[in-house]
Amino acid sequence: MAKKKPLVGAAVIGQSGGPSAVINASAYGVIKTALESDCITKVYGANHGIVGILNDRLMIMDEEDPQELELLLHTPSSALGSCRYKIADPEVDDTDYKRILEIFQKYNIRYFFYNGGNDSMDTCNKVNRYLQKVGYECRVFGVPKTIDNDLFGTDHCPGFASAAKYIATSILEVARDCKVYDKGMITIVECMGRHAGWLTAASVLASEAGDGPDLIYLPEVDFNMEDFLDDVIRVYNGQGSCLVAVSEGVHYADGSFVSEAKTSGTDGFGHAQLGGLAARLASIVKAATGAKVRGIELSLLQRCAAHCASATDIEESFNSGKIAVESAIAGESGKMVGFRCDRKNGYVCHYELFDLEKVANFEKKVPLDWITSDNAYVTQDFVDYCTPLIEGEPQLRYENGLPRFAKLKQVFEK
C-alpha cells in the first residue's frame, strides 16, 4: 500500500444508480470511519450523488445522531438520494468537472467516495482523472454496489447477496404455495438482471433447500421460445406443476429482448404490452398448454428487502466503505474496494483494491460453463459460489412490528 501522508480536509460520499438493501451499510462504513478519522475535518453526504455536488447540495454527516447513522446498516435504498446522471467525457466537455472542482475547493474536499455500480465507477474514474490532470490533490475511491453482481475483478458485489437471499427465500416460499392444489399450476418468476443472470441463478438455492425452480433462464445465452415451451410442458406433464425463474434480460438469438418483442400471438397488432416479461411468458405458456399459469415479477422488492438481507453482505458492505476510507487516508486513490474469496476451507473474504480504470464499464457475466448444456439450469459451481454469500440473518430493530429505518436530519451546508 502507498505510504503517503494523510490529506487534511473534508470528505464527501455520494450514492448513485439503483439502490440496494445494503448500499447504506457501505455508506455507513465510509461515514463512520471518516467521522472517526483525525485528518478528515468534515464529512458530507452529496444529495443525489454527483448531482448533489453539481448543485451544491451537501448534507453534513457530523450533524447526524450516531444512533440514527448506525441504523443505516439495515436501511434499504440510498439514504443520501441517488441519481442516474451520465457525466460527460472530460476531454469532450469539462463543464461538470470544473463545477466539481469548484465545490471541492469551496469546502476543501480532499476525499471523494462514490458508492454505486458500473456507471458510478466510471464517473468516479473520470473525476479522478480530471482532478489529477488539474493537479487538485484529492483521494478518490469507488465503493461498489450492485445487485446485478456484474462489476469486473471482484469476486462479487455488495448488494448482490442480499437480493440473492431475498430471491431464494421468496421462491422457496412461493414454490410451496404454487404446488399446493390438487390441480397443477405453472408459475413464472421474473428476476432483475438485464445483461447478467446472477440474480436469476440465485433462485437455484431454493431448489437446494428443497423447493425451487425446475427451470432457470439467464441472459448469458440465447432464449428460444420453442425450447422454452418444450421444457415447461415436459416438466408440467411429468410432475403436474412447473416453476420457472427467468431473467428480465433474456433475449432471442438476434439480440432482441423477449420482453420487448412484438406479439406474434392471437391479436398480431403488436400493441405495447402491459406488464413485464413474466406476464408475457405466462400468457404464451397459457395459450400453449391451457394450464393455470401465473407470472410473478419480483420488481423493486428484490433490491430493497432489508428485512431479508444477508448478514454476510451487510458486514462486507460496511467493510468496503471502511476500507475505502482507511486506504484513502493511507495514500491510495483511483481505486475500488473489491473482494477475493476463498471457499475451499470455509468461506473467507479478503479485501483488495482494484484500479478504477480497469473496473469501469466492463460487465462481468455468469460463466457459460456454469449454465447447463440445455440452457435451462445452472451447475453446482454456481451453488458453491453463491451459498456462503447469503449466510446470516440481519438483526433489525423493530418498532410496532415493522423495521425501524434510519431517519436522517439532513442538515445542508449553506
Added chain:
Amino acid sequence: MAKKKPLVGAAVIGQSGGPSAVINASAYGVIKTALESDCITKVYGANHGIVGILNDRLMIMDEEDPQELELLLHTPSSALGSCRYKIADPEVDDTDYKRILEIFQKYNIRYFFYNGGNDSMDTCNKVNRYLQKVGYECRVFGVPKTIDNDLFGTDHCPGFASAAKYIATSILEVARDCKVYDKGMITIVECMGRHAGWLTAASVLASEAGDGPDLIYLPEVDFNMEDFLDDVIRVYNGQGSCLVAVSEGVHYADGSFVSEAKTSGTDGFGHAQLGGLAARLASIVKAATGAKVRGIELSLLQRCAAHCASATDIEESFNSGKIAVESAIAGESGKMVGFRCDRKNGYVCHYELFDLEKVANFEKKVPLDWITSDNAYVTQDFVDYCTPLIEGEPQLRYENGLPRFAKLKQVFEK
C-alpha cells in the same frame, strides 16, 4: 362449554382454499394437541382437503417426526395440500357426503377439523349438518384461515396479520426505493383482496412507520378513474413522487372490476391485457402524466412470506387449532374458533367459539367509516385495529442462509 364425554376415535384435519404463511401453524395446533390427547386414537391429515377424504388419501400424522411437525409453525403454504373443491348442497346431491361418511366409518373418525376460509367453513358446516342428520357421532370444527380477513364474527382471521406485516414491511422498503432519485416516480402497488380491502389497508402501517402510500384504494367503495388520476397528479405535483396501494378488487360503480374492464385507451380494441391491475393502472397513469410509473403486484409473495410472518399471528393460529381440539374433546361441535380482542389497555386476544352456521358464506368488509371521505385513504381506527396484530418477528430455523421448512414423510393409510 358443553360437558359431553370425549369421543374415542381418530381425528382428521384438512386444509382448503388459498394458503397462508401461518395456516400450518393452525394445523400444527390441531395435530400436536390431537396427538397428545388420550381419546384421539390416530391423527390423519387429509391430502388436499376434502378431496383427500373423498379419495381416501389420508396421511398418518402419528408417523411424522415431532421435530419436523414443529417446523410447521414457520412453514408457509398448506403442508397437507389444499383444494378448491365446492361441495354440493347435501339436500341437492348427497353423493360426496355418503362417501365422507364411508371414509369416517372406515377409519372410525370422530373428530373433523377443517382449516380454511369462507368456503371451507361452509363445507365444514354442511358436513356437520349431514353427519348430524344421519346420526354419525363426530365433532366438527372450523379452524379459520384467510389472509383476506373476511370471516364473520371474529375480530380478525389467522393469516391476515402475517400478510399485513409483509405488505407493510415491503411497502416501507419500496417507498424508500421509489423516492430515491432526483427525478420523481409514481409507484402503484397491488395487494390481494377481491371483495375486502383489509390487506390493502394494512399498507397504511408503512406510512405510520415513516414511508408508505400516499393514496389507498379499497374495494369497499366504488373506484372512479378520474378521481384517481386527479389524486395521483395532485400528490405527484406536490411532492415529486406518489406511492399508491390499491386492492385487486377495486371496481367501478357498475360493479365491473377495474382489472377486467376493456381498454378505453389508445388502441381501443379491447384486447385482453397481460399483467394485472397494477400494470394496467400504471399504463393509464403514465399516459395521463408522462411521469415514470411502475406497477408492482405483490402476488403470491404476500400470502406465503413465512420469513416475515407476525409472531402474534403464529401464536394465535396455533392456539386456534389447539382450542378447536380441546373444545371438540370437551363436547363442542359445529363451531369455529374465533377471536375477541381488547385493545384498550394493551392488546389481549380472547378465544371464542362461533356457530359455523353463522360464519359460513358471510364476508366481513372494512367498515365504511374507516375509509376517509375522499375514498383514498384509511382512518386511525384501522391503524389502531391492525397495529397490534403484526407485532413480533418469527424465530425461524435457518440452514445455508435459507429458512428450513418442514419436510413431512407423508405416510399414507393403506
